[in-house]
Structure formats: structure tokens, C-alpha cells
Amino acid sequence: MVSGAKAVRPKYPSADTLLYAEVIRPPEYRLRNGLFTCRALAAVDENSVAQIKGLVQLVVRGNFVALVARDIQSARLAARKLALVWADEAAADAAASSSSRAPAACNAESALAEVADGRQRTARTYGWPNRLRWGNRPGWVMADARPDCLQVWAPSQTPGLLQRDLAALLSYDTKQIEIFDGSRSDGVARSCADDAAADAALLSQAVGQPVAVWLSPAYQPVVAALGQAQRIDATACWSPATGVDEFEYQLQSAANSAPVLAMLLVNGGLQPLQAVGANARALYDFGQSKVRQPGASTQAYRAPAQAPLQDTFARESFVDELARDLGADPVAFRRDHLTDARGRALIDSVAQQAQWTPEPDHGLAAAEQGDILRGRGFAYAHSPADNGDAEQGTRSAWVADIEVNRVTGEVLLNRIVVGQDSGAAIDQEALREQLQREMLEGNEPLLLGQEGFDQWGRAEAPDGTPAMAGLPVAIDLVAPPATPASGPVAKPGASMPLRYDAGVLHPAVAVIANALYNATGIRFREPPFAADRIRAELAPVKRQYAAPDKSRWRSLATVAVASSVGVLAIAWPWKGAIEPISRPAANLYSAATIERGRLVAAAGDCVVCHTDLEGAENVGGRAFDTPFGTLYSTNLTPDEDTGIGRWSFEAFDRAMRQGISRDGRNLYPAFPYTAFAKISESDMQALYAYLMAQPAVRSETPQPEMSFPFSYRPLMAGWNTLFHDPSPFQPDPARSELWNRGAYLAEGLGHCSACHTPRNAMGAEKSGADYFSGALVDGWEAPALNSLSKAPVPWTEDALYDYLRFGASDMHGVAAGPMAPVVAGLAELPEQDVRAIAHYVASYSNAEPAPETALQAQAELLKSRAAVSPSALDAGQRVYEAACAACHTESDFPSFTDAQTSLALNSNLHSSTPDNVIQTILYGVQAKQLELPNIGAMPGFKDSLSDQQITSLVEYLRLRFGAGQPGWQDIAGKVAHYRAHAGTH
Amino acid sequence: MKTPLTLTVNDRTHVLDLPAQTPLLYVLRNDLELNGPKFGCGLGECGACTVLVDGMAARACVLPIGRLAGRRVTTLEGLGTLEHPDPVQEAFILEQAAQCGYCLNGMIMTTKALLMHCPSPTEAQIKAALKHNLCRCGTHVEIVRAVQRAAGLRQDEDTL
DSSP states (O other): OOOOBOSSOOOOOOTTTOEEEEEEOOSOEEEETTEEEEEEEEEEEGGGGTTOTTEEEEEEETTEEEEEESSHHHHHHHHHHOEEEEEEEEEEOGGGOOOOOOOOOOOGGGGEEEOSTTOEEEEEEEEEESOSBSOSSOEEEEEEEOSSOEEEEOOOSOHHHHHHHHHHHHTOOGGGEEEESSOSSOOSOOBTHHHHHHHHHHHHHHHTSOEEEEESGGGHHHHHHHOEEEEEEEEEEEETTTEEEEEEEEEOOSOOSOOOHHHHHHHSSOOOOOOOOOOOOOOSOOSEEEEEOOOOOTTOOOOTTHHHHHHHHHHHHHHHHHHHHTTOOHHHHHHHTOOOHHHHHHHHHHHHHTTOOOOOOGGGGGGGSOSEEEEEEEEEEEEOOTTSOSTTSEEEEEEEEEEEETTTOOEEEEEEEEEEEBSBOOOHHHHHHHHHHHHHHHHHHHHSOOSGGGGTTOOBOTTSOBOOSSOSOEEEEEOOOOOGGGSOOOOSSTTOOOTTTTTTTTTHHHHHHHHHHHHHSOOOOSSOOOHHHHHHHHOOOOOOOOOOOHHHHHHHHHHHHHSOHHHHHHHSOOOOOOOOOOOOOGGGSOHHHHHHHHHHHHHHTHHHHHSOTTOOTTOOOOEEEETTEEEEOOOOSOOTTTSSTTOOHHHHHHHHHHOBOTTSOBOOTTSOHHHHTTSOHHHHHHHHHHHHTSOOOOOOOOOOEEOTTTTOTTHHHHHHHHHOOOOOOOOOTTSOHHHHHHHIIIIIITOTHHHHSOBOTTSOBOOGGGTTSOEEETTEEEOOOSTTOOOSSOOOHHHHHHHHHHSEETTTEEOOTTHHHHHHHHTTSOHHHHHHHHHHHHTTOOSOOOOHHHHHHHHHHHHHHHHSOOSSOHHHHHHIIIIIHHHHSOOSSOBOOSOOSOGGGOGGGTSSOOHHHHHHHHHOEEOSOTTSTTOOEEOOOTTTSOHHHHHHHHHHHHHHHSTTOOOOSOHHHHHHHHHHOOOOO | OBOOEEEEETTEEEEEOSBTTSBHHHIIIIISOOOSSOOSSSSSSSOTTEEEETTEEEEGGGOBGGGGTTOEEEOGGGTOOSSSOOHHHHHHHHTTOOSSOTTHHHHHHHHHHHHHHOSSOOHHHHHHHTTTSOOSSOOHHHHHHHHHHHTTOSOGGGOO
16 A cells, blocks of 8 residues: 655744645535536636735636735635636536436335345445545645655545645656655545645645645535545345345446545546556355446546445445344354355454354334443455455454444444454554554544534644544454465564555444444444434434423413412422432543533633633622622532532533523523523533533522512513523524524524623513614623624624634724623634634625725725814813823824724724723723734723713714714713723623 | 743743733833833823834833734843944933933834834924823923934034
């Protein structure tokens, strides 16, 4: 097997010469049956990015477009500003117009059908994706293309394939290409690390300097666009009495792995890289056996290393299914139909070592089990030697034991038993080492979750090896049975042949698929076996809440509100206490789950409310002034007496979704359980795991001081019936995936509307046109996010993204007040998630997005109008000049200040209330996440300016920067109020 | 939040284990013993604490150190020495532009930033640039002359 990866990692390219690139993909592109189609680049206007400082080069090759700059911000800015036109219709590339036949329809209903004479027919279809996933964790992928050599730093799982692709794409000899940071040899999975590597290499060659690209979930669309690499239809006819007598096996696709995307975009089609004879063959003896190869296609791209994996996965899964249809033990069934004596001997010894006993499939009894499902599977492979000689080839048999967490969907590989017969004796220790490594490198992409919170924070161990969930695997090696006729048996030592490379991993994917079926009763016919897929298939037992029939309760409630409190308490279903538990052990959940929970907590901004005034996180005790009285946030640390230490997950889940404390008391909806009800099951579990793993802090929560009747908590049950919808988040199928992801984050965890939507007289968020129309919360105005926004320059999706990601937008200013810790929390989220929130929120401003130039012009106009100080308010002007102007004035020469955005663009000075302006002047901007490039910091002036000075200053600011809006009323009263009431943020 | 932070001051790199909100001025004066920058108002109003950050004038009393990762800070001490003063310092000495001298750090640093971006400023530009550096003794005329001398717009004949 070709291997380009080196064990020793050289230094990365020098930071002085390294450039950064952002790639722009066509709006539509796809690969189906070896046919690549894409909307072609029609025109590109280089002048649209000419003004961007730091931009080095616009690179266009066919339909491949990228911007290379000295820093990533400039590259991204250029990518955003670049004016380019794509052709309307996706055109099939002429070069790739091979006549692929349409894939046969796969109908699961008819998969098992009676044929005739009591004979049965089993038909199944297996698939293999071109990319298992975008990658394992975000990171830089770099390439340095020099005339005589190409160095690439990429976490490639298939460095051999990548090397071949790069050689063909950039005209190098494979010997000139070195790949670092990847696996040492081709594993089971190809990921977008290869696509990113090709992007970087292509660009490095184009600009003549090393180039870095950011590999992240932004590459996820490539996985869907490239689709399936192989489809295998398998059918068998059998009868319970005589067993299998007819077996047919059809490979549908001639192409068995897509090359790097850059190659498809640049060449506009597939280049025949290497003609490889199809190598699927009948392994078991089932009477009449037929193996049909796909029609020959000269345009097909063949990746020989992938074909046997795909083939073994399909065959071993199918044989497993057949055995179950026939009611046979899968191991015995294989053994009985194998003509190869050495193969039979190997299967026997592996089964013996693993203590294989025919077991029922656990999935059938899953309902009675706990959260952990256990299963074991078997798979066998036999690949011919390089010269095609099957007898001299490699046989390998595997048994795997797995655990599936039915709540999180995580699969843990506990133990594998491997037997390998490669003809001659082999170095068992070297084999074990290789297997350990391959399982580590190879199975992560196979089993990891797909997207969203799942891939967060997969930290690297200090030595640079990836941190693994549940690995290393216990590996039992089974010595192959004595093979006297198979040639000389080498003595242990250096001369021992290491012939295990060919085919050692072939059963790895099927064995997990078979074990998964055994554990869950669900058959996965296409990898990867990612946590989110497994979760979806397992359809976890829905927690049934006593959610009464809404319409009925609503009418009842209308009547009941008028009656006495006593009646109400009886009328609503009583929520009992949930039994306390002893605090769960800190190691109950995996490190990965806890880390994910930390990010869920960050996205949910728990600490914004649950941090005490001294800054101790999650201990609660912070006061909230509501129109109904004063509330205090609670202690979220796992202290057994004052915190949530004795809460079971069920109690926690109920509190989060229904607003009912463990002891059965209702919580007030200042705690946004109305939003948290939308959190997914697995995110909730991770959040619980995270909170329970934190240090317990004893901190008593003060009693709320609510006015009657709100002081009577059972009333909240009625409130819930009227205003709370505990149903989980439902994606809107009419909207894009990005929008729905943003909606999930914004409506659920992010609970944006808790502040940005006004509440009715009962303290419930209004709906309809009032959604996102702004509200005053705890002395701060949360401005309208919908079409009622008062922002002087309209918010765009890009501006929202900048604001949420970096804490400031150059058209609006910095995040402050309660929004500052929200931005700090968002800093933990993957870029794509912040983008999704911006996209979702932007969809609420009805206006058509104005072109960037129009926004710029409007900003300039506002600034020029405010440039001249009005002469009317001398007192305010003096205060402004003395206290503010040093930082807030745009002078002719640059100064280093956080007040970079003109006050003329500040939404708060255009708002209908002065609250935010007054709060900011009094208390300043005390951002915590100071590392964010644009977050602001400003001193508070409460000790140096009098009420009167602040009042005249606010009047002046409004007159000068408010673009002609009427002056505010009762500024003095509000200044006095906020000076006396510091607020809680 | 406490994170070790690397700060480059006058071409020397310091690793500080301090809250990110700590004002730069406190670090300079208390930890690094650089007393050129003065504590005046503490609110960014008077300019006595001015330093250069990446060559731009900045008010150290309101600048949290968390904002300075990867930046280069220059204080008065980083401009010149007694033996080899910076041309701006030399001009302020020659023009005798100090009375009590408390504001002079800010005047000199702001002038340095001005001249780096505008080597030959007009008198109006000089006054605009120094407008928000407060001097209560009244050496304003000498200060403007010193800036002109540092810019090479004024020769020795008027003085001494």
C-alpha cells in the first residue's frame, strides 16, 4: 500500500511566508454515478476585491475559485465581497458524460419476499459514501508546493489516495509528495481533510508560497455533494429446508471513490487515473453464485484500496442478514458455506478464542434494558495475494464487542478478537501495534457524531495524538492455525514478513455493523455509524410529560382565572416531587460528553444569570427585578443541599423543559424553560453531565420576593398551561438546513426571544408580529431584531455574524451590557453555528438586504451629519469634550481605542429610550472576553460625573448623533434611577 | 478570568498572570516599574498615561491588558535614554516645554504618534492632535514649538 505519511513531523511553514485562503464553492455541484455536474463560473470581477488590504491573489481554475491573503480575515472579507456570477443551470460536464445506469430502486418493503415453492428471496442494498465525514476536528490544513517537492500537513485518513490525487492534479511524481499529520496508511474512511489538502496544495502552487486553509464543518456540504461511492445489491434465494441455493451480487458503480473536489472543479470532470479490474468475487459457496461487475466506464475513478473494503462490508453484512433470515448462527453459517479449509480453521480458532456462542439479538429485547446496549458481531474477509493467488492471500476473521448508549448514540468498541492468516507466520506484536493504530485512526471517523455540538472540543492529548472516546481497544490476537504447506515459517525477528498490510482492515466496518445489529436490532447498510444516525434510528423512548389536551385546558383556564386560588391548585394536574438521588459519580459520563455539555452551557448562557455578583459561576443568587417582584437565580452546582446534587437526570430534564423543580414546585418563567424545552435530548444529557461534573459550592438561594398572587407558585401551573408549549423543536422543512440549525440554537438553547421579545401582562412572551420586537429587561433595552429595528444602518446577516462572533460590527458598534457575556459564550461555538444564528435572526428583518455600498453610503452620511457639533447644548458639549471625545472622536491620525465605531452608528442613540446610553455612561462596558478582537471596554463615569452632567451629556448625544429624532423624555429621572439601582449586569 | 498573557513592552516580552481586565497602566507602573506613563484621571480623559500600541497613541489607564495579546507597547522609556534621547524628547528639552511636567509623558507620546503618521504637521494639526492632552500649568505655546522642532519645522535660531 502506498504510504506518503511520515512519522516525524517537520516544522510547519514559516509564519512569515504562510498565506491564508478562503475557497468559494459553486452554489450547486454533485457527483452521481461517476458523473460530476456543477453550475459553471460565468464571470468574476477582480475589481470587486481590489481595495482589500492584505489580499494577495484571486485564484480561478475552471470552477475552482479561492482568495489568498496575508491573513484569514482579509481572505474571508474578500470572499464575501467578491462579485461573481454562476451559470443558471447545472451543466453536466461533457468530459464525464459516461452512460451510467440509474441505480435500481431499493424497496425495503420487498426486501424479503416469497418467490415460489416456499422459497424465500432476500434482497438488500449496501452503500458506501465517498466521504465518511468532513473531518474529525477543525484545524488548519497547510501545503507548501515547491518546484521539486510538495509538502502537505493534513489529517488525512487516506494519505495514499491523497498522494495519487495530488500527483495527478498538480503534476508531481508521487515520490515528490510528502504528507504529514495524517494516518500512516490508508484507513477505512476518506474525509474532507483530503479535499482541504488539495485546496491548499493547488493554491500554494498558484501563488508560489505556502498556503493554509481552515478545515471545519464548512466542508460538510462536500460530503453530501459527492454522495455514494459504491452501491452493491445482493440477493439470495433460499428455503428453510435446503438453505441458500441462489446468490447474486451486483456492483452498481464503476467508480469506487471520488477524487478530491478540487480535481473535479478544476478539470471539470473525472480523469481516468488507473484502470483496475473489478475484484469482487464469490467467497462463499451458495450453489449458483453470480457476481456482476458494473459496466466499464473509462471515466471512472478507481481507488483500489477502497474496493475490497466496500466489497467486504456489503458481503459480510448480507451474509449476516441471510443467516438471521435462516435462523442460523452467523458464524456457523459462514463456516458451513466456506470451501476454503484454512479459512474454516481460522474462523474456528477465532470463535473459540472469543468464546462465541450463538446469542439472541439484543435489540429485540431492547425495551427492557437500560441506556447501554451491548452486542457482538463477526466478519470475515479473504483477499488474494498481489499476484491474484487466492490460496496465498490474506484471510482475516474478527469478533467485535461494542456498547451503544441509546441516549447519546455513542458507540464504544470494547474489544476485538482478530485472527489473521497471511500464509507465512507474521510478527504478532507488530500486527497488534498496527491494529491498535488503525482502530484508533480508522474508527474515529466511522463512529463519530456528524455535526452540531457533537464534534466540539475533541481535544488533543498533550503528545498530539487525538483524544479518543473509549479507546484504546482491547485486542486479542489469535495465532493462525498451523499451516505446514504454506511455506517457510519464519523465526521471530527482523526478517519476519509483515504481510498484514493487505486486507488487515477489510472486516473492520462489517464487524461493527453486525455488532450494532446484535446490540440494537437495527441494520446499518451504509457507514458511517455516527452517533446522530444511531440516535435517530433508535428513536429514544420519548419522555412522556403530562401535557394535557391544550384546547380543553385553555377554556378551563379562562374560567378558572376568575375563581379562587384554591380551585386553581386543584384544577391543574399536580406535579409530584422526583425522588432525590445521591450525587452521581463524576466519572459517570465520558470526558467527551462533559466537554460537549460545557459547550451546551456556553451556548445557553447559563452563567449570565447564575453567576453571583462576586463572579462565582453557576452558584446563583443574582437578583432579578420583574414587574411581579424580585427573583433570585438558583445554585446550579452539584451541592447536595443547596444545589442540584441530588437531582436525577429526569428531575433536571423536567425542570429544563417544564419549569418544575425537583421537589415539584413550579419555577418562574424568568428561567427560560419555555425556550429550553426545544433542546435536543442528547444536548440535555450532555448539559446534565457537565453540571454534575463541576465542583459543588454551598450557596443558599434567597427566597423570591414576589407580590401576591404571583407569590403563590402553584399558579404557575396554570401559566404553563396557557403559555408554555413543551413540545421539542420541529425543523421547518420549507427552510434551509442553516436556518433550522439557527432556529434550534436561537429558540432553544440561546433563548434569544427571552430578552428580545416583549412580554404580556402575565409575563409571557408575545407571539406573532411581536416576536423579536424588542423589550426592556432588567434595565437594559434588548433592541428589536425584526423589521421594527431602530438601527441607523440596517442589520445584515454578515453584520450580525460579526457582532455575535467578534463582539462588534463596524456598522453598529460593540456588544455591551447583558449581551457581552452572551457573545463571550458564543465564542465557544463552532463558526457554522454562529453563522446559523445570524442567518436565522436576519430572516426576521423583512427588508431586502441592501447592497454593501448602499450601507456604506448611509453610514458615511450619518457620520458627516454628526461631524459638526450642534451649538445649542453647551453644557452637554463641554462634558462630551472633556470625558468622551478623547476616545470617541475620529481624529486625522489613528489612535488605539475601543471606540472605533462612530457614535453616529450606535443603535442605542437611535432608540426610543435612553436606558442603554445611561447605563453605559454610568457603569461603562466591562467585557470579560477581552481576547475577542473587537470586544469593547469603557470606563464607567458614575463617580466622576454628576446626575446633571450625565443628563446634559445624554441630551447632547441624542441631539448630535440621533439623526434628527426627537429628544428623550425624563432623562434626569432615569439617570437617578439607574445610579441608585446598579442593575444586575 | 485569569489567563497568562504575553505582553511585549519596549521590545521585551513579559508573561503576566493577571486578570485580563487589569488596566495596562497598573501593569506598567506597578509590575514593570515603568513610571514614564503617569496616572492622571484614570478615565482616559487627560492623556497623562499615553503610550504607543503598535505605533498608535493609546490611553493606558482605560486599556485592559486582555486587549493587548500580540501587540507591541512602547512607553516613554522605550523612546530614548538620557544620553541618546529621542528627537521628540530632545525637542521638548530644548524648548523647555515643561513646568510641572506631569502631562509631558502624554504630550511626548502623542507627538511621537502624530509624527509617525504625519511627519510635517501644520500648527492646526498639532493643536488638534494634542487637544485631548490636558496641561494645567500653561506651557501650551512651548509644547507646540517643541512639536514643530521635533518635526524639523523649527531651527535653533529662535531659541537659546
